[in-house]
Amino acid sequence: xxxxxxxxxxxxxxxxxxxxxxxxxxxxxxxxxxxxxxxxxxxxxxxxxxxxxxxxxxxxxxxxxxxxxxxxxxxxxxxxxxxxxxxxxxxxxxxxxxxxxxxxxxxxxxxxxxxxxxxxxxxxxxxxxxxxxxxxxxxxxxxxxxxxxxxxxxxxxxxxxxxxxxxxxxxxxxxxxxxxxxxxxxxxxxxxxxxxxxxxxxxxxxxxxxxxxxxxxxxxxxxxxxxxxxxxxxxxxxxxxxxxxxxxxxxxxxxxxxxxxxxxxxxxxxxxxxxxxxxxxxxxxxxxxxxxxxxxxxxxxxxxxxxxxxxxxxxxxxxxxxxxxxx
Numbered sequence: 129x130x131x132x133x134x135x136x137x138x139x140x141x142x143x144x145x146x147x148x149x150x151x152x153x154x155x156x157x158x159x160x161x162x163x164x165x166x167x168x169x170x171x172x173x174x175x176x177x178x179x180x181x182x183x184x185x186x187x188x189x190x191x192x193x194x195x196x197x198x199x200x201x202x203x204x205x206x207x208x209x210x211x212x213x214x215x216x217x218x219x220x221x222x223x224x225x226x227x228x229x230x231x232x233x234x235x236x237x238x239x240x241x242x243x244x245x246x247x248x249x250x251x252x253x254x255x256x257x258x259x260x261x262x263x264x265x266x267x268x269x270x271x272x273x274x275x276x277x278x279x280x281x282x283x284x285x286x287x288x289x290x291x292x293x294x295x296x297x298x299x300x301x302x303x304x305x306x307x308x309x310x311x312x313x314x315x316x317x318x319x320x321x322x323x324x325x326x327x328x329x330x331x332x333x334x335x336x337x338x339x340x341x342x343x344x345x346x347x348x349x350x351x352x353x354x355x356x357x358x359x360x361x362x363x364x365x366x367x368x369x370x371x372x373x374x375x376x377x378x379x380x381x382x383x384x385x386x387x388x389x390x391x392x393x394x395x396x397x398x399x400x401x402x403x404x405x406x407x408x409x410x411x412x413x414x415x416x417x418x419x420x421x422x423x424x425x426x427x428x429x430x431x432x433x434x435x436x437x438x439x440x441x442x443x444x445x446x447x448x449x450x451x452x453x454x455x
Contacts, residue, residue, distance in 0.1 A: 191216055191248040194241050199300060203292045204270065204285075209262035210297075211235060213244055214305070215255045224255040225451060226301070226310040228293070230271065230321030232260025238440045247444065253451040257310070259301065263321070271317075271324040273365045274331065278348050279355075290328055294335070314450060316340030316382075318439050323348055323366060330369055333376040340382040340446045342439045343389050346405035353394050360395070364405065370412040381413060382425045382449055384442040386432020403428070425449050 195212040211232050218224050229235065240258065247253045264270065272283020274290045302308065313336050317325035322344030329339040348365045351358040362368065389402040397404070406426070414420050427445055432438040 192241055192244045197304075199297070201292050201296055203288050203296060204264065206264050208264065208292070208297075209233070211260035211262075213240060213258040213260070215244070215248055215257070217248075218255045221305075221307050222309060223311055224257055224307065226313045227256055227258045227450075228297075228313070228315045228325075229258060229260050230315075230317030230324050231263050231267075231319075233262040234318065234436050234439075235260040237436050238443060240443065243440075243444055243447070247447060251453055253447050254453060256447070256451050257301075257305070257307075259297075261297070267320065271320040273323070273327045273348060273369065275369075276350065276365050278365065279351050283348070286324065286327065289324065290332070293328060294332070312337040314338035314340065316342070316446065317344075318342045318436075319434065320345045322346075326366060327369070329379070330366075330373060333374075333379055337378055338380045338382065338450050340384075340450070341406075342384045342442055342446075343386065343402060343434050344383065344406065346409050347401055360408065364408075367405075367409055367412050370409060370416060373416070375417040377417075379418070380423050380425075380450075381410075381418070382427070382446050383410065384427045384429065384432075384439070384446070386429045386434065386438045388431050389434045402434075 193212075193214045193216055195214065197210050197212070199208045199210055201208050209232070213235075215224070235241075235258075240260070244253075244256075244258065266285060268282045269285040270289040272278060272286040274283075274287040277283045277286075315325040315329050315336060316322070316339065319342070322341035323346060325339050326341050326344060326346075329336045346364065346366050347353075349358070349363045350365060351363045360367075383406050385403045385406050387400070387403070390400050392401045393399065393404075394401055395404070399407075410420070410424055410426060413424060418424060427442055429438055429441060432441065
């Protein structure tokens with residue numbers, strides 16, 4: 129048996145320890161009897177003995193296991209669907225990094241499983257546990273900036289969502305995979321999910337090292353753009369947070385925009401707002417002390433749209449940037 133990572137499920141009542149081994153992901157033995165558990169059987173035993181893993185589903189790819197779990201959040205007052213993408217060959221679990229991804233419901237369409245399989249098979253990235261957090265019906269309330277809602281009151285539950293990440297999800301992940309400490313943690317998201325990721329990483333920087341923002345809703349503002357008193361300099365919430373925040377030298381930033389992300393151009397400078405807002409945020413980061421060359425990566429996709437297909441083109445670039453073997 130090699131030293132690859134094991135999934136261990138225990139209960140003090142039944143004294144069961146079921147282990148998934150590389151090459152036979154779902155096979156294992158019971159601790160009490162030592163008997164082999166058939167590969168098709170043990171996921172059902174886990175469901176029976178561990179009701180917390182509601183609607184648990186598994187899928188194994190070459191070098192990556194995808195696991196779906198429904199987690200009941202007391203803070204959000206709703207079940208949260210979560211997808212885990214776990215590499216199977218990890219000699220040292222402490223060497224594995226963690227990537228949280230908002231809008232996890234889009235990751236299957238994005239093709240993340242196959243993408244990770246390809247990157248691992250070519251040894252392009254180091255071990256990374258990707259966690260896709262599905263958005264709920266109140267996405268526009270749970271995503272946003274935790275300290276300030278936008279001018280329409282959207283993002284009013286962003287602080288609850290942040291609390292969910294730290295008080296419920298991260299402890300669940302550490303317990304679920306029996307990993308006391310990850311090498312590093314990062315957060316990424318698309319559109320409003322990208323804004324949410326940026327807000328959480330910036331304001332909880334002691335927990336993270338990187339953030340990925342794909343077509344981020346960085347226009348998020350305290351005034352309607354049609355308000356006569358609106359100003360880019362004072363009313364964009366994320367920009368103000370950077371401007372008034374503290375420089376944390378360990379943070380790294382990845383931004384992606386498509387040239388066809390949108391058509392809006394509120395200042396009529398010939399550049400669409402999503403690119404303008406992203407470039408302006410990067411400028412604030414540079415003003416804060418971050419290096420444009422060393423700390424910030426910007427990917428602009430020609431004809432890229434505000435859609436999953438475009439983000440699928442950007443994701444491998446992000447993964448290699450953040451966790452490439454040379455990193």
